[in-house]
Amino acid sequence: MARIIIDKNSSRKEVIIAKAASLFREKGYKAASMRDLAESVGVEAASLYNHIKSKTELLHEICFGVANRFMHKIEEIEGEKILAIEKVEALIRFHIDEMIHHYEEVYVSDREWKHLSDPYLLNFQNQRRMYRKRFAAIIENGILQKNIKPIDATTAVLIILHAIGGIESWHRSRQKISAEALTANMITILVGGIAVNVKV
Amino acid sequence: MARIIIDKNSSRKEVIIAKAASLFREKGYKAASMRDLAESVGVEAASLYNHIKSKTELLHEICFGVANRFMHKIEEIEGEKILAIEKVEALIRFHIDEMIHHYEEVYVSDREWKHLSDPYLLNFQNQRRMYRKRFAAIIENGILQKNIKPIDATTAVLIILHAIGGIESWHRSRQKISAEALTANMITILVGGIAVNVKV
DNA sequence: ATAAATGGCTAACGTGTGTTAGCGAGCAGA
DNA sequence: TCTGCTCGCTAACACACGTTAGCCATTTAT
Numbered sequence: 001m002a003r004i005i006i007d008k009n010s011s012r013k014e015v016i017i018a019k020a021a022s023l024f025r026e027k028g029y030k031a032a033s034m035r036d037l038a039e040s041v042g043v044e045a046a047s048l049y050n051h052i053k054s055k056t057e058l059l060h061e062i063c064f065g066v067a068n069r070f071m072h073k074i075e076e077i078e079g080e081k082i083l084a085i086e087k088v089e090a091l092i093r094f095h096i097d098e099m100i101h102h103y104e105e106v107y108v109s110d111r112e113w114k115h116l117s118d119p120y121l122l123n124f125q126n127q128r129r130m131y132r133k134r135f136a137a138i139i140e141n142g143i144l145q146k147n148i149k150p151i152d153a154t155t156a157v158l159i160i161l162h163a164i165g166g167i168e169s170w171h172r173s174r175q176k177i178s179a180e181a182l183t184a185n186m187i188t189i190l191v192g193g194i195a196v197n198v199k200v
Numbered sequence: 201m202a203r204i205i206i207d208k209n210s211s212r213k214e215v216i217i218a219k220a221a222s223l224f225r226e227k228g229y230k231a232a233s234m235r236d237l238a239e240s241v242g243v244e245a246a247s248l249y250n251h252i253k254s255k256t257e258l259l260h261e262i263c264f265g266v267a268n269r270f271m272h273k274i275e276e277i278e279g280e281k282i283l284a285i286e287k288v289e290a291l292i293r294f295h296i297d298e299m300i301h302h303y304e305e306v307y308v309s310d311r312e313w314k315h316l317s318d319p320y321l322l323n324f325q326n327q328r329r330m331y332r333k334r335f336a337a338i339i340e341n342g343i344l345q346k347n348i349k350p351i352d353a354t355t356a357v358l359i360i361l362h363a364i365g366g367i368e369s370w371h372r373s374r375q376k377i378s379a380e381a382l383t384a385n386m387i388t389i390l391v392g393g394i395a396v397n398v399k400v
Numbered sequence: 401a402t403a404a405a406t407g408g409c410t411a412a413c414g415t416g417t418g419t420t421a422g423c424g425a426g427c428a429g430a
Numbered sequence: 431t432c433t434g435c436t437c438g439c440t441a442a443c444a445c446a447c448g449t450t451a452g453c454c455a456t457t458t459a460t
Binding site: 401402403404405406407408409410411412413414415416417418419420421422423424425426427428429430 | 431432433434435436437438439440441442443444445446447448449450451452453454455456457458459460
Binding site: 027028030031111114115149151152154155156158159160161162163164165166167169170173176177181182185186188189190192193194 | 227228230231311314315349351352354355356358359360361362363364365366367369370373376377381382385386388389390392393394
């Protein structure tokens with residue numbers, strides 16, 4: 001009888017969620033079957049249901065786990081007493097970091113949330129909209145402070161978030177450049193793209 | 201007996217492909233069923249097979265249709281005698297234009313190509329890799345010409361392509377700003393992010 | 401007008417899906 | 431050691447999927 005192996009600080013449920021994130025990222029939520037997941041966990045499909053309620057629950061856990069982390073971070077940053085452009089940079093750094101270190105979950109939350117079902121779907125979409133509004137508000141503040149170019153804040157947020165989502169490709173491509181170099185490049189382009197050019 | 205309505209310059213097959221693109225975009229390839237597609241075309245599921253070979257064929261047609269358009273465009277731009285940074289701008293404009301006017305197909309080609317099956321999947325991935333290499337080569341040229349900042353070209357391509365992919369969100373959001381304004385903003389941020397700052 | 405091709409239809413197939421029921425092995429605490 | 435709970439298993443379910451076969455109506459070409 002093959003039990004799910006767990007280490008000290010993660011339950012069997014958490015192990016399943018982690019494997020699910022990896023699988024959903026690779027194949028997409030719909031294309032990944034519970035039997036696939038079971039195999040990757042090392043167990044029969046039916047056994048999974050001793051730990052989880054449904055396939056959708058796995059998606060909830062992944063999506064809201066990620067969403068909550070981002071919500072907490074933006075709250076933290078909003079409270080700091082720094083320039084708006086610095087807040088934007090901090091936020092970008094956090095996004096990149098998340099994308100590098102919690103790749104699978106962030107990716108899934110980004111691309112597969114459509115498959116959430118209705119009480120959760122609505123909630124998620126609301127949180128997402130809120131987050132973007134608050135991000136845009138920071139940028140608008142920077143425009144008033146004159147350390148950000150007078151651009152459409154919504155568009156800027158859209159570009160920034162999706163650009164970072166593209167780290168997916170970097171992740172796949174055998175890490176030609178280091179995480180630090182990647183971050184530096186992205187900051188140069190993104191912050192450089194919206195910041196008022198003070199130096200040179 | 202309900203026939204598929206066609207206009208002068210599109211066959212029944214093309215009508216089906218267009219509807220498929222719309223459906224695949226909305227639900228994802230796997231989640232969109234042939235019965236869904238049939239309903240949106242106004243016909244029974246089995247009838248679709250008088251015009252197409254399989255569900256996968258629909259995905260091929262969509263993905264390679266888009267890929268070919270981009271390949272032709274980059275070839276055209278490579279041949280022009282203009283600065284590298286201008287080539288990049290032209291390419292970005294084309295991407296944005298495609299994303300605005302052939303939204304569904306471009307989106308599907310971007311997000312659902314994973315579900316292509318193997319002779320086609322490999323081919324598509326190769327074309328994608330080629331395209332990005334050629335895009336990166338233009339940027340590297342611009343760095344040598346000193347009209348583009350000395351950044352990692354691969355990262356820049358990655359950012360640009362994904363940022364434009366984000367127009368998806370704009371498309372959904374009731375078009376708060378015009379297509380022209382959106383394009384102008386994106387050019388400001390993206391080109392501004394990589395260009396050497398000559399003017400202020 | 402007649403023949404052939406086209407493009408619908410219904411019915412059904414096999415397969416893969418998420419999930420439940422029910423059973424038993426092994427670990428935990430008394 | 432005994433008891434109960436955790437967590438695995440096999441078997442099976444109902445259903446949704448892509449696709450095929452075979453039939454008939456309508457359009458097109460001769």
